[in-house]
Amino acid sequence: MVRYQHEAAYLLAKGDPQEPRNPISDVIPWRYTGNKLHPTQKPLSVLVPLIESFSSPGGLVLDPFAGSGSTPVAARALGRRYLGIELDAAHHATAERRLQQAGPSPAAIARHSAPSMLDDFLCASRR
Numbered sequence: 001m002v003r004y005q006h007e008a009a010y011l012l013a014k015g016d017p018q019e020p021r022n023p024i025s026d027v028i029p030w031r032y033t034g035n036k037l038h039p040t041q042k043p044l045s046v047l048v049p050l051i052e053s054f055s056s057p058g059g060l061v062l063d064p065f066a067g068s069g070s071t072p073v074a075a076r077a078l079g080r081r082y083l084g085i086e087l088d089a090a091h092h093a094t095a096e097r098r099l100q101q102a103g104p105s106p107a108a109i110a111r112h113s114a115p116s117m118l119d120d121f122l123c124a125s126r127r
């Protein structure tokens with residue numbers, strides 16, 4: 001009847017965290033990347049603005065359901081430390097491979113690229 005076109009996400013905070021200097025929109029457009037690395041893979045172009053807004057350089061980003069490692073890859077690209085937890089051995093291996101193949105932190109590129117270019121850039125070497 002209708003075309004599924006969105007995914008809801010919850011932003012949870014504990015205590016009284018600092019508000020982001022540049023608040024982002026509560027709707028983030030993204031392009032389907034084909035989920036080549038994980039059946040519910042998140043595009044890096046969505047994770048990057050979230051991590052940028054809600055963490056500081058050098059801060060620690062935790063993804064307890066890391067899947068193919070998209071959050072750690074995005075965190076690394078932005079100069080954050082990361083901790084990913086993944087139950088499935090095959091997905092864990094994918095995440096490890098992605099992180100091993102990541103070159104020097106491409107934070108400058110991440111900040112100045114269009115979302116689709118960012119995904120292409122960060123995923124290119126991992127296919």
Ligand SMILES: C[S@@+](CC[C@H](N)C(=O)[O-])C[C@H]1O[C@@H](n2cnc3c(N)ncnc32)[C@H](O)[C@@H]1O
Nearest residue numbers: 038040041042065066067068069070086087088
């Ligand atoms: C929605 S997927 C994450 C996809 C990820 N964001 C990506 O871009 O690839 C959730 C992941 O959580 C993992 N998972 C489920 N239960 C878990 C648990 N108790 N501990 C660790 N990982 C778990 C699943 O194996 C699955 O890969």
